[in-house]
Amino acid sequence: xxxxxxxxxxxxxxxxxxxxxxxxxxxxxxxxxxxxxxxxxxxxxxxxxxxxxxxxxxxxxxxxxxxxxxxxxxxxxxxxxxxxxxxxxxxxxxxxxxxxxxxxxxxxxxxxxxxxxxxxxxxxxxxxxxxxxxxxxxxxxxxxxxxxxxxxxxxxxxxxxxxxxxxxxxxxxxxxxxxxxxxxxxxxxxxxxxxxxxxxxxxxxxxxxxxxxxxxxxxxxxxxxxxxxxxxxxxxxxxxxxxxxxxxxxxxxxxxxxxxxxxxxxxxxxxxxxxxxxxxxxxxxxxxxxxxxxxxxxxxxxxxxxxxxxxxxxxxxxxxxxxxx
Ligand SMILES: [Zn+2]
Numbered sequence: 001x002x003x004x005x006x007x008x009x010x011x012x013x014x015x016x017x018x019x020x021x022x023x024x025x026x027x028x029x030x031x032x033x034x035x036x037x038x039x040x041x042x043x044x045x046x047x048x049x050x051x052x053x054x055x056x057x058x059x060x061x062x063x064x065x066x067x068x069x070x071x072x073x074x075x076x077x078x079x080x081x082x083x084x085x086x087x088x089x090x091x092x093x094x095x096x097x098x099x100x101x102x103x104x105x106x107x108x109x110x111x112x113x114x115x116x117x118x119x120x121x122x123x124x125x126x127x128x129x130x131x132x133x134x135x136x137x138x139x140x141x142x143x144x145x146x147x148x149x150x151x152x153x154x155x156x157x158x159x160x161x162x163x164x165x166x167x168x169x170x171x172x173x174x175x176x177x178x179x180x181x182x183x184x185x186x187x188x189x190x191x192x193x194x195x196x197x198x199x200x201x202x203x204x205x206x207x208x209x210x211x212x213x214x215x216x217x218x219x220x221x222x223x224x225x226x227x228x229x230x231x232x233x234x235x236x237x238x239x240x241x242x243x244x245x246x247x248x249x250x251x252x253x254x255x256x257x258x259x260x261x262x263x264x265x266x267x268x269x270x271x272x273x274x275x276x277x278x279x280x281x282x283x284x285x286x287x288x289x290x291x292x293x294x295x296x297x298x299x300x301x302x303x304x305x306x307x308x309x310x311x312x313x314x315x316x317x318x319x320x321x322x323x324x325x
Pocket of ligand 1: 061
């Protein structure tokens with residue numbers, strides 16, 4: 001019997017999936033072994049949200065990581081990710097780990113809807129391990145910055161006994177959260193979780209006054225690092241964690257100076273620096289995300305600027321993009 005991969009139709013399906021041209025539902029069925037049984041890739045990514053914070057047609061930041069074809073890890077939970085989850089025909093029933101890069105609304109504001117989707121998914125009691133930044137008091141004066149709750153406090157404010165959505169804990173399935181804050185002083189890679197073939201590490205990032213975390217997931221020899229929103233003060237930490245990562249998801253919000261409003265350079269990283277960091281960290285592929293119309297309009301310049309230092313492949317994210325890593 002000929003190998004199923006020799007079938008032109010299936011080869012096209014595989015190519016389309018690897019190129020991220022198919023929705024995630026087709027993804028797990030797309031790779032076939034000699035016995036025609038689907039072989040799920042060890043680590044794959046589905047982009048639930050590639051935009052934010054303005055409403056420009058992309059959902060706010062959100063990603064699902066699939067281990068052996070099963071959605072297990074949610075990274076960020078921006079508004080709109082809920083709808084993209086349904087469009088991808090993916091279930092949260094086995095998701096037990098939530099990684100929050102920071103607590104801006106375009107990254108964490110969709111969490112209640114996603115948690116409720118999990119509660120009604122039929123997956124039974126849900127145990128979420130949540131990792132995110134520690135808190136920050138408000139500081140007065142120029143450059144003082146805003147108050148941010150710790151991730152532990154944030155989850156309690158949403159789902160705790162006195163929380164806004166306290167009812168959810170007994171609504172459809174018992175919910176339990178175990179939350180760990182990653183302190184802003186975390187400069188060296190900190191292992192948050194390790195299991196068979198799996199390691200999740202973090203360092204503190206920098207996003208002006210918002211406490212933030214950079215995450216890296218390694219599974220069965222594959223690896224992906226998420227910059228989160230990051231300004232230059234976080235570059236050294238990112239470089240440290242992303243060393244040799246096969247994929248780096250970098251939030252690309254500004255053009256090289258002076259192409260974007262001055263204030264944004266205290267929050268985000270310019271394309272030239274993205275390319276330099278990706279090169280210095282020795283990553284394999286760059287996926288630019290958190291995109292806006294300015295970046296889309298100037299994509300050739302953004303790519304040229306990144307290519308000054310980074311010679312590997314650069315992809316632009318879009319909602320629903322599915323990648324085998
Ligand atoms: Zn953002």
